Amino acid sequence: MEEKIKDVLDAYTFQTTRVCRGRGAFICDTDQGMKIVKAYHRSPQRLEFEQLVKYTIRDRGYYYVDQLLPNKEGQYLNNNKDGQMYTVRDWFEGRECDVKNAADVLAAVRQLAVLHMLMRRCDLSEDRVEQFSFQDTRQIFLKRRKELRAIYSYIRQKKQWNDFEKLYMQLYSDCMQEADAALSELNQFDFDGLRKKALDERTLCHGDFNYHQVILNRKYTAVVNFDKMHYDIQVKDLYQFLRKVLEKNNWDSSLGTMIMDTYLSVRTLSEEERRVLYAMLTFPEKFWKISNRYYNSRKSWISSVNYDKLCRFKKTEGQRQDFLNIFKYAFIF
Structure with a gap:
């Protein structure tokens, strides 16, 4: 032992x-x-909060x-x-969800929709709602857009650019337009009202829902690791799962559509929720993550991994835009 x-x-x-x-x-x-x-x-307060919510989920029939x-x-x-x-x-005995297996992915997102139904109206005290709520999506996007501009300014002032920096500058303009479009989309309806409704109704997100957190067994599908659970708009979980799965599958539009159809077969989404999801998917999250990792690393030694990831991002941008167009006309209009 x-x-x-x-x-x-x-x-x-x-x-x-x-x-x-x-x-x-x-x-x-x-x-x-x-x-x-x-x-x-x-x-300890966080642990108590997690356990109270899990008791609620169990009492509603999900074990x-x-x-x-x-x-x-x-x-x-x-x-x-x-x-x-x-x-x-x-x-739980079983295996982790295989991100390359469509059946696994659809089983996972179906389970997410079931959990979302159960993680509503979790009537815990008001102070817990304030303590375990998350920063709203617009503030996160604004912060990340500002960081992208700071990276741009830093690189522009350099006398010589390495391969990563050349590619960053090449991609920057289009990615900033996407960041602006995401924020513009969120500002076109009452986002504050939608988020306030989620908090008032004690609506919870898993907070870190991805294929690592799903265990598949012939008899059941289990969801684990609720360490980042918080009160917010539940579509954030769907966004995180959808984005990560599609990144691993070169933004396969048919898979993305099946994921959405499977989720919607269990839980409906309002027009506002669909538009929030579309805005989140529009934001160039992967570009920001790669750039942020570069900016916060030692500049005297540039990792080839960051450059390779940025190359892959560029290679799949066309597929991502294709999926966004399909999503927009299939699930919003």
């Missing part, structure tokens, strides 16, 4: 038969089913989330001998 979590496991009534390392965690086979032990770096388990003393946080805090949760 792993020595660093022995103290943690000893605090529970189950008997552990095997421990193996997972992604940043320890997965345990026990006489009470699979468990996962993970280091915890957030506040395939990684429920927190109390130890013998009824506590959810456990100390090991080095002073590190750990949580123990139920875990």
